[in-house]
Amino acid sequence: MTPLLMDQASLDILCPMHARLDxxxxxxxxxxxxxxxxxxQELRDTHFSRVFVVxxxxxxxxxxDLLSLAGRRxxxxxxxxxxxxxxxxxxxxxxxxxxNLSFGLGLVExxxxxxxxxxxxxxxxxxxxxxxLVEAKSAAMExxxxxxxxxxxxxxxxxxxxxxxxxxxxxxRRALTRALTDLLRRDMDFxxxxxxxxxxxxxxxTLGHGAGDRVLARVAALMLEVTRQEDTVARIGGDEFxxxxxxVTDRVRLGELAARLIARLEAxxxxxxxxxxxxxxxxxxxxxxxxxxxxxxxxxxxxxxASDVALYAAKRAGRGQYAxxxxxxxxxxxxxxxxxxxxxxxxxxxxx
Amino acid sequence: xxxxxGLGSGGLLMERRMHGLVARTLQCFVQDTYGQDCWQNVAxxxxxxxxxxxxxxxYESQLIGQxxxxxxxxxGKSRAAILEDIGTYLMAHxxxxxxRRLMRYGGEDFIDFLHSLEELPGRARLAVPxxxxxxxxxxxxxxxxxxxxxxxxxxxxRGYSRVLAGVLRAMADDYGALVLLELEEGPxxxxxxxxxxxxTAYSEGRAFDLGAHGAGRQPGGPGAxxx
Numbered sequence: 241m242t243p244l245l246m247d248q249a250s251l252d253i254l255c256p257m258h259a260r261l262d263x264x265x266x267x268x269x270x271x272x273x274x275x276x277x278x279x280x281q282e283l284r285d286t287h288f289s290r291v292f293v294v295x296x297x298x299x300x301x302x303x304x305d306l307l308s309l310a311g312r313r314x315x316x317x318x319x320x321x322x323x324x325x326x327x328x329x330x331x332x333x334x335x336x337x338x339x340n341l342s343f344g345l346g347l348v349e350x351x352x353x354x355x356x357x358x359x360x361x362x363x364x365x366x367x368x369x370x371x372x373l374v375e376a377k378s379a380a381m382e383x384x385x386x387x388x389x390x391x392x393x394x395x396x397x398x399x400x401x402x403x404x405x406x407x408x409x410x411x412x413r414r415a416l417t418r419a420l421t422d423l424l425r426r427d428m429d430f431x432x433x434x435x436x437x438x439x440x441x442x443x444x445x446t447l448g449h450g451a452g453d454r455v456l457a458r459v460a461a462l463m464l465e466v467t468r469q470e471d472t473v474a475r476i477g478g479d480e481f482x483x484x485x486x487x488v489t490d491r492v493r494l495g496e497l498a499a500r501l502i503a504r505l506e507a508x509x510x511x512x513x514x515x516x517x518x519x520x521x522x523x524x525x526x527x528x529x530x531x532x533x534x535x536x537x538x539x540x541x542x543x544x545x546a547s548d549v550a551l552y553a554a555k556r557a558g559r560g561q562y563a564x565x566x567x568x569x570x571x572x573x574x575x576x577x578x579x580x581x582x583x584x585x586x587x588x589x590x591x592x
Numbered sequence: 593x594x595x596x597x598g599l600g601s602g603g604l605l606m607e608r609r610m611h612g613l614v615a616r617t618l619q620c621f622v623q624d625t626y627g628q629d630c631w632q633n634v635a636x637x638x639x640x641x642x643x644x645x646x647x648x649x650x651y652e653s654q655l656i657g658q659x660x661x662x663x664x665x666x667x668g669k670s671r672a673a674i675l676e677d678i679g680t681y682l683m684a685h686x687x688x689x690x691x692r693r694l695m696r697y698g699g700e701d702f703i704d705f706l707h708s709l710e711e712l713p714g715r716a717r718l719a720v721p722x723x724x725x726x727x728x729x730x731x732x733x734x735x736x737x738x739x740x741x742x743x744x745x746x747x748x749x750r751g752y753s754r755v756l757a758g759v760l761r762a763m764a765d766d767y768g769a770l771v772l773l774e775l776e777e778g779p780x781x782x783x784x785x786x787x788x789x790x791x792t793a794y795s796e797g798r799a800f801d802l803g804a805h806g807a808g809r810q811p812g813g814p815g816a817x818x819x
Contacts (some may be wrong), residue, residue: 325704348803356802359700371802375694376719377719
């Protein structure tokens, strides 16, 4: 085969980032893009080791050393510059070497820092396509992030709706179950007040459903007033509510709260326009279950069941009463009563 | 829906789906060119559940047809004119600067760019693997005269050459070239654009700096320089 005799111009087109080194390792020529990256420094006859700092697979200082790595992937820096370049050295057939370089993964920064254009790369080089791809990928990532942000916002809004009673704005049964499950999982002290409105059916029947809805909204507002931020107030049925009081298991305090709530609910609720000035009067029965850390009540259903048992004890004792649940087996305290619960009217509570 | 046909992935199912990018483009075109109210009218007339498309989701392809039909009525323009306006919008509107830049990767001047058009479906696939653009064939029939054949397939491709004509006109402006385009119905479903490049450096054109929008370490942080 005839030996390859290639002029500098052809090599510049094929490998615009090459360096030609003579037999003693001195620079004889630089491709146009490499010259640009080296900011046009006059480097002819400079020893290559003062221009190219080869550090992988090992440090290289002499031409024979460089040629011993011929054909292997080199990593190097240009003296005085920080970015790592890729290199490939081959013997030139005249005792010297041709060292070809590429930007490797630093391509995007190099193009920006040295203001390169597509004519700085060989036509066969995929560098420009890589830039294209980086840009396309950034655009796609951005679109994807935008979508994710929107979806997350929509998800939070849907979740909020899924846990809210639309009529009163209180939590719903799903939210209540979740709150109770969470408290049980964290083994917290808490009390559950199961509130059932008395005489609500009469309001609906005599004043209409619009008035009934107003009463429910008013009741909801009252319950939020007498509870704290960290408590949960839920509407779980037509006129059935549950209040979860976190960290409160003191019977005196709970009794006071129940009595105060009943008294406030019993105040007449007026409707000027809708019901020709007639006022709606309701009351409430309340069943209270306590759950102390380490106790046996271990599921949301069991806690609600206990408060429901107490609620029916209160109902049996007449309207406008509250009652505590007394689990027969686990109860040790002096307040132990017969099955059901201890029933009190609001007037028996401590001073309001 | 079409999944039971048994063609596995792709096949008929994909032909009934339209990439969200296409739907979103249509929406943004109407919003950016004619305003939000106009888009709302089009969306209402087409009975859209949500007046916003997501670029990263798929939609029923017939939905796009419905919207185009409503847009024709609302904008008082032919479908062909709307499609061509969309092509121009994609390249020339400031909101689509990124896309213009991606197209400029095609070449140094407009002739270069024309020669790169056959790579367009491949480039689109590199960026968005499920975006299927019709194959293009460019032939130089005389110096500076070109025939561009769009191998359109199926109803969702119809009118693709109109969009492309808008793209070509906008990119000619971008490169500062002066061109004449003529659209023809091709053999079968193909659509043909005859291109005459009168001047490659007719005006200054717009700047294109390769390093301007890279995703690397940027002094201005991510997204800097985005309009």
